[in-house]
Amino acid sequence: MRDAVTSLIKTYDLTGRYFDRDAVDDLKAYFNTGMARIQVVSMINSDASALVRRAGAALFEENPELIRPGGNAYTTRRFAACLRDMDYYLRYASYALVAADNDVLNERVLEGLREVYNSLSVPIGPTVRGIQIMKEMIVDMARGAGINDVAFIEQPFDHLTLALSDRSV
Secondary structure, X not given: OOOHHHHHHXXXXXXXXXXXXXXXXXHHHHHHOHHHHHHXXXXXXXXXXXXXXXXXXXXXXXXXXXXXXXXXXXXXXHHHHHHHHHHHHHHHHHHHHHHOOOHHHHHHHHOOHHHHHHHHOOOHHHHHHHHHHHHHHHHHHHHHOOXXXXXXXXXXXXXXXXXXXXXXX
16 A cells, blocks of 8 residues: 555656655645544544444435335445445545555455446446535544544545546446
8 A cells, every 4th residue: 555655755756866846745645644644543443433424324314215125225235235335435445545645445345346337237426425424524533623624534435436438347
């Protein structure tokens, strides 16, 4: 798994260059958000299961057909699998939050997801919406904790939803 620092070093190393002003500015930006990243991930970790449950409840309130007979989250097993997947997305998004690099999402989440979801007939729209609901909840938690610049929080969640939306799953 890469992070913002190793990705930057790799880029400059491959081209045989010293860090320039842009590289130093990127490093400063990463380190300036470091404590906020840790604080947000701590908030996620301390309340992850409740966060997933609340996001699931909000998703099913918006899309009640998912939990009705014939819906993709109908039956206890499918409902639990939906929440399990939301937890999975949240956990990996928290890794990407700390790393400030979405590489872990590409390697551990998005690779092979198409085949799995196609084989299980999982609808992508509600999956994307569930991820966005979690993002909104975490942004609200961060703002409540006094973190005003939340762009770093949005990045991994938006990366997931964009990648999922671009794929025909």
